[in-house]
Amino acid sequence: MEPRLALVNASFDDANTLRNFRRELDAEVAVHDARAGEFPEPPAYDGLVITGSRASVYWDEPWIDAARAWAREAVDSDTPALGICWGHQLLADAVGGTVEPMDEYELGYRTVRHTDDPVFESVPESFTVFTTHSDAVTDLPDDATVIAENDYGIQGFRHGNVVGIQSHPEYDRETAETVARGKDLPDDRIEAVCADITEDAFAESRAAKRVFDNFCQRVVR
Template identity: 45%
Template sequence: MHLALVDASLATPHAERNFKREVDASLTVFNANEGEIPPPLGSPAPPPQGDGHRHFTFDGAIISGSQSSVYDDRPWIQELSRWVEGAIADNLPILGVCWGHQLLAQVLGGTVKGGSYELGYVEVEQEVDDPIWDGIANPFTVFATHSDHVVALPSGATLLASNETGVQAFRHEQVYAVQFHPEYDLQTAEAMIHSKDLPQSDLQAALDTCTEANVEAARSPKRIFGNFLDHVDALRRQPSV
């Protein structure tokens, strides 16, 4: 299985390392903020060392987190949004994580706004049964780091999970989106906390959530990636119309 990994994380090393560890599929990485946007599906790519043309044929895509905001007026965000629109129109299954969750919501017609910071290991409640939750306890513990929030879901979207801060996951047809970071390990969680320009008391409160119990509890939601790949595989096997 071949997926596009759209890394929007502004050159931090964590996203690619974490997703490559957790996602059991072949990943082609595109550093979106550096202008690397996936080509339209099926577009020819340069021949590898004269071996003939290959094509960018993806079974699905994952869009990572980012330190930017989806409503920022940046050319790469606009270009990526156009690619996402086309990929959704072509029925490509996409999983958005944190910033990717917000971008999918915005492209699909939802609303994203800045708000209070959610930082540290938090508890999330599933709202409906869905295959994306297979094997995952309810409620479940995950790491979160964001101050932007999806404040209005796209028309036709299903709320999949929430907590006191609002929307934590939704589905829109073949698209899934989660606000939290199931791919994070403890190293990434602590590094992200230390990188924030927040009062020391807020940083310490977030660090206090980095307990052995929470890190262990956050292993179960990593099943989201396997469940998403099952979703991709099921769509792949559907007969074309």
């Protein structure tokens, strides 16, 4: 039986985001627009998936305040939840972690190392995945576990049924290049990142997409 998932979309690029998540999630997906203040009732779904966003979790905006309050309720409900990039940071904030701006923007295909967590089943211990973020989870409470890291710091955590993943395993090559070219970074850095968005790099990154299958398989009631 397909799980019923709520996709909480905080993206500023609905077309790429929705295409990517609908492709990767083997589930019945109901989309909720976080920026419009639309948040699901967690118990109504088998699981929750929260997308990335150009916003920062600590911005003082009404929809972000609402998202933070909803995320705390979602954690308290014990509904399985998977946060990607901004979603990872939102869930980390909800469980009592700290999200802060980074000294250096992480952008491009990177190597990430994970621990033996069920969400990474069949994913190589050291894997390639596309990353793009200028904020990071810098601290977690004692009852949360870091499940992935790289040279930039925490790349994943677990807190009970809540999992956060900082990278973007859902990205296809089109999305990766579109996102990279939209960054306010020096042209030479953007061109270097885009030059690395090759078919080989994308093929290598496909192993990370298994996190979605693993999540879906574990939320079926």
